[in-house]
Amino acid sequence: MAHDVRIEQLWIPDSLEAADAADFLAAVEVGRRVRMETWGSDDLAYAPLEKLLELADPYERQVILVAKMGHEIVGTVDIALPLADNQDLAEFTLDILPEYQRRGVGKQLLEAAEDVARGEGRSMILVDTNHPGTSLSDFESEQLIPGTGDGFVPLGSREVEFARRSGYTLQHIEQFSACTLPLDTQLVAELEAEAEAANAGRYRLHHWTDRCPDEWLEAVAALENQAGVDNLPPGQEQAGMVFDADVLREAEAVTISQGRRTVVTAVEHVASGELVGLTTISVLAQRQDVVFQDDTMVLEQHRGNKLGLLIKVANMERLTEQFPDARVIYTWNAPENRYLLTVNRQLGFTTAGVTGIWQKELPDFRDSTS
Template sequence: MASEVRIEQLFIPNSIDAPDAADFLAAVEVGRKVRMQTWGSDDLAYAPLEKLLELDDPYERQVILVAKIDGEIVGTVDIALPLTDNLDLAEFTLDILPEYQGQGVGRQLLEAAEGFARDEGRTMILIDTNHPGASLHEFASEQLVPGSGQGFVPLGSREVDFARRTGYTLQHIEQFSSCALPLDTKLVAELEAEAEETNNGRYRLHHWTDRCPERWLEAVAVLENQAGGDALPALGSEDDGMVFDARILREAEEVTIAQGRRTVVTAVEHIATGTLVGLTTISVLAQRQDVVFQDDTVVLQEHRGNKLGLLIKVANMERLTEQFPDARVIYTWNAPENRYLLTVNRQLGFTTAGVTGIWQKELPDRRPSKS
């Protein structure tokens, strides 16, 4: 049996080189080891400086609790508290070192995080569980389907059992996919020709990196709001997502740039009306440019069916390779019900790496009385 577990809030240093940064570095390393265990690589793990930069976010407060045994950090829970919308929400990322899993450390950390969230006035908690592709086949006969009715997580997995035993309900599945870069030149030419044939010269592409040109700011805000609206039902939210306008977009760009991240964007204009009708975004991390992430792809409803999603994604992945030649893999998450984008991704060469289950729990508004 493990020694006594101590839960405490992680001190965030001013720099990763500071004398008081040891615990912070140890906590980040716990996250890296857990991702190695889950995915077989550390592609999805934070570098210490990346994590430190991310913590300085005006839209979200992050607090990290750690579990220590004999002075060593063996588990962490990252608590993210949105500051501009979803003010009843807290999102937890729980990581326990493989050798300490199954010993009650996770439950103690989770209970401490729930208590912290409740004290902050947060009553809706989201956590996730991650399941590599191999585990989906291993447990294929035992499936837990979410409230959305799309996709599944393996019922026999330790993470699923833990989430259920701690009172969480599976709400939604995100399919997690990866694609090797650069794209094959012949494939690119074929896909570009297919998209161009369908849209028949009615559209024009525009590209930018990091900052949106002034002329397109309002149009991009409309598209980002459309992307947010498409995503909201997946989390069971109402219409309380962040609403973008030109000012908020500029602020968000500055936050991203301050965190050292780069953003590669391709948008598509409907020539007849001069309006932007779609865009797609890829994010490049400050500390690690070999692993990149596909963000929003959105096409306005009335322009769907013209293979614009395919057109802008191919073009953006080509631009990414030109600007960031070290990029070797791109990752993306999609709702299983988004069949159009999943089809486009398959055409581009994305393969399923696994699934992420999004779990939800409502906390009582206040702690029960002790009387």
């Protein structure tokens, strides 16, 4: 059936109401249906306006290819091309409607996306596969473990078979967890008491939403840079964005322009006056019932004082105060980050599944023909 498929670049309309927006809306709906099939809900799916706003991101250009059978869009691949850093990289998000899987649609879309990436001068491709928690127990005896040695994806799953057959190598795993909001008030009181006893008044919390206070800009930029180092997969050198005060303000402006909100709690070491940790939660513009835990980091010399627990509890409480419609918070963590996984379990996070990150280096055809 693959010969019936046409691959086209998706036209991005000026607005959702435009006469030429039908294909865009259909492509976003493909993503929603795939996430419903994978996770049993559309919590992780883009709303159409959310996706349209994201496409204006100045730090990343996105090209979307669609697979059509007749007039129906049956699959999409989103090609994200970083512009500020990692300019050898392209990240793919591949979605095929369940009823059109195993019919060659994914293969055609993936090959077309690789051609686009190569034409953009990108030599390294990342693509992910998603595996709900229920599927992990089904394949306990058939595990593919990444080079890091932590976590696994189910070897017999369709997505894993497809990635391997397409020449991709499993690089690392991210554990995907969910926590129901609001937190139980008794649990909050217990965890706050535990964290405060450990830090013994040596630390002070600071909170803000959307924009960092001027006095903490440089300190937050330094923490973000350290988080970039700490979150690198094993063996990978830092090539991400380097933050300073100007870059941080620009990033805030982009987030605000997309309608997203950011709830932040930071912690100051009282004796030195230094900011030594922070945690961030992102709230989407179009649906404030689903929120996402972003970076949590504490400088190494201040670890062991339960500061990660202190700032996460405080930030989740502030989130509930400001966004009372939030009913669930999602987060991704490397399996080797045992400290944060322990904190998350204390807060009530449960494992929802895993995401496998796969990598492929594209051969440079200019080299092979010279």
